[in-house]
Amino acid sequence: MTTIDFQTEPSRYRHWRIQVDGDVAQLIMDVDENGGLFEGYQLKLNSYDLGVDIELADAIQRLRFEHPEVKAVVLRSGKERVFCAGANIRMLAGAAHAHKVNFCKFTNETRNTMEAAGAESGQHYICAVQGACAGGGYELALACDHIMLADDGSSTVALPEVPLLAVLPGTGGLTRVTDKRKVRRDRADVFCAMEEGVKGQRARDWRLVDELVSNATFDQSVLARAKAFAAESKRKVDAPGIALTPLQRRFDGTDAIVYSTVSVSIDRATGIATVEIHGPTEPAPETVEALHGQGAEAWVLRCARELDDALLHLRFNELEAGVIVFKASGDPKLAAAHERMLLDNADHWLAGEILLYWKRVLKRVDLTSRSLVALVEPGSCFAGMLAEIAFACDRSYMAEGSFEGDNRPPAALILTAGNFGRYPMSNGLTRLQTRFLGEPDSLAAAQAQQDRALTADQAAELGLVTFAFDDIDWEDEVRIFLEERASFSPDALTGMEANLRFAGPETMETRIFGRLTAWQNWIFQRPNAVGEAGALRRYGTGVRGDYDRRRV
Amino acid sequence: MFDATNVSYDTQIPNNVGLSGDRRVLKALERWHPGYIDWWKNLGPEGFQEHMVYLRTAVSVDPKGWARFDYVKMPEYRWGILLAPQVEGRTIPFGQHYGEPAWQEVPGEYRAMLRRLIVIQGDTEPASVEQQRHLGATAPSLYDLRNLFQVNVEEGRHLWAMVYLLHKYFGADGREEADGLLQRCSGSAEAPRMLGAFNEATPDWLSFFMFTFFTDRDGKMQLESLAQSGFDPLSRTCRFMLTEEAHHMFVGETGVGRTIQRTCEAMVEAGIDDPYAIEKVRALGVIDLPTIQKKLNLHFSLSLDLFGAEVSTNAANAFNAGIKGRYQETRIDDDHKLTNATYPVAEFKDGRIEIVDMPALSAINMRLRDDYVRDAAGGVKRWNAIIAKTGVNFEMTLPHEAFNRKIGTFAPANVTPAGEVLGADAWNAGRDQWLPSAADGEFIASLMKPETEPGKYAGWIAPPKIGIDNKPGDFEYVKLHDA
Ligand SMILES: [Fe+2]
């Protein structure tokens, strides 16, 4: 199988166009039928596969960093009479289960990013729907802050997955209909059980869309609405953006990737991927002007981008790496200083965007279905956002004192203001709040130690790491843990970890990644969908699915 | 028991479906009726609403004598609901329910699919009336004017037929869709008709004839395949519509034929041998054959788009479900299920046109289109016979199926009428040799002068061989002067 690459840029897009005009951007979906990522299907009617979504994710990211002046993004189709037909069915039918699951997760993360752009950065997505907008197409619309539907008697929104394909609208569809748009549950039931969807006044009355627009004046109305959103936006920047230049990345054989701040190595025998983050070596930029001058070269942004890419690579291309070991090397005080520079200037657009990006990358860590373990070793650099990686892990091991024959400084962990609110998880809580859900005093005790280099004893005492071992026990304990992990069922581990990671309140996001995704992934395994006679397999043949009628 | 062969006039809506005994549907249709009349007056034939027109009205579904001819003002035309008589013991002729008794009620699981098909068919019927509404002003004769109106009122009746099914079988959703059929409008930026060809202009009478030849023939093929439907009321509705549709294609075929005939006669009279001496031919006040060929190219390619994508999931679903069959399904010698059958399908790949075998189920559209092309080719042959008889050396041809397509595998391709694949620039450079140019349109428009005297014909078209309802040549088909 060829490696899936998540790096792209607008000049290489096959499916999207970005047009920026002042504070409004048009993000135009015009999928190249013959541009599928894999063989065996055509991306008809603006249907999408992972390749289309990789470009979308890239476009959303670039709009935030490269076009900070944009306050409203109009998402629309470049094709006549069709907005988007959703995820390509033949692609789904032909894809391995793991790919489907990873694909859905990535598309979900991207949809969340669209919402976050409006909520956090005042860059609002407005969806302009003309023609059919079905399944994943409507889920794209649902992820926007405002949905406009042409009132032309034929443009519809639909979630036909259940009646047509025997699967769920799993890219947030069911959840956003009820939780975000607050469609009455019985109407939602009607809507989700119909193939042909809803148009016109009923779509508006049922809150499936926000606005009906005359077809004849569609473009003007959409632009006017975008301008109104832009005028209301809390984003008050008029600064030039920074270019997200290509990543420095080198594949070293098949088992290693070397970035400028991250290196990945894979031990195929044990199924362990080690992701090592290299802390900064230069002082933090002193001013926001200096930060802006560094742009994509700034350590803190480079590191986020490289870690993000590494995570996606492992998810899609290294299915057998069941354990990810996170290490960090460098000077934790210096790493904290780089973060502090952002925290102190968080109301500057670029500093703010980088912090928000870290928030997203850390969520990507949370949602990575592998056993995650942090090794806080001598010479390590777990401070602030890097410490947050350790808190995202299922377990963390910290080394006590110096190790024999190792002249690196003893392991230290530094909590910063960042750990207490900048990087909430999808449940709306910080990782430390989630960790200490049953012991609020522990949270306060940890906060009292903010900005101090904590030893292993202290960190263990505060409950910030799972175990602390000295150099006598370290190697064996870590080895035994990893060997034990490798002996368990990957499925059971995925389920166990996903359940244990997200304690605390439910949010729309946790419901999407928990309830909706879990049900979808179950259905994706069931013969009624994917069996030889299942609806997904049979889609396009004209023959309907044969269902096992027993309820489970 | 009502008589299903003869039409009852005891309700406002003539019908053979026992409407007077079906209060719910009758009420719904009566509520829909005023909107329909408004639509007809606003978007139907312009300028002729008050004239007496000699029209046929369906009064029975007996194939031997179903129509009556008389003068009527079009808004007072009795648009009826007529279904072909029920065939005792009819079974579903194809798909997974092959051999089961035909459905008299809509099966729940196919409700949405059926409704969509009915709405798409229904949407085309009023569309062509809208497209043709300005033509009355330039009719080449009263005979042609009447034919136009006959086609128009029957398309109106076809709309009624679809609306009846929506009201009768599809509840509140059906009523909503029935209203939608009057809200969309051909060529409207606001709410266009659903299919491309039905939003194109019909600017002149040659376009009208080409449209009724090619596009109504698509209608015929769609009706033929819906007439096979396992949903019996749809089947019966479409079977009766087909009897009317035949006249529409007659109007198209003879209209183009008479245009060709007149051109050839004029060329022979003037001693012009070269059909490509376009200016000389045009100077005779007739439409040169190459321009007619261009019109043919345009309308043929537009009508092929109406068949949808060559490989279609929707078509496969509809066939397998027993909803929409193939042309002359019952005469095809196979299992009627297409479980393992394949069908050759044209495909545009890597800049080449190829034929590949696809599962026959998903190639249903392709097959219907092939049947259509054969059907259309018959008419072209008869036109060529007209030309040959006059001694002019010219042949009309159907362009390659990949030419000028907007839907399906050939949409991105640039193919000449002869089937040669070109680059976009070369194709655009050749466009005006193959498709009517603005100048061609202007020339044709310049000939479009009305001829209103009974028995007289505009100079660019030959008279018909016989009149409608065997009326004499100078019969006053439309009474222009007493309105
Ligand atoms: Fe018709």
Ligand SMILES: [Fe+2]
């Ligand atoms: Fe017709």
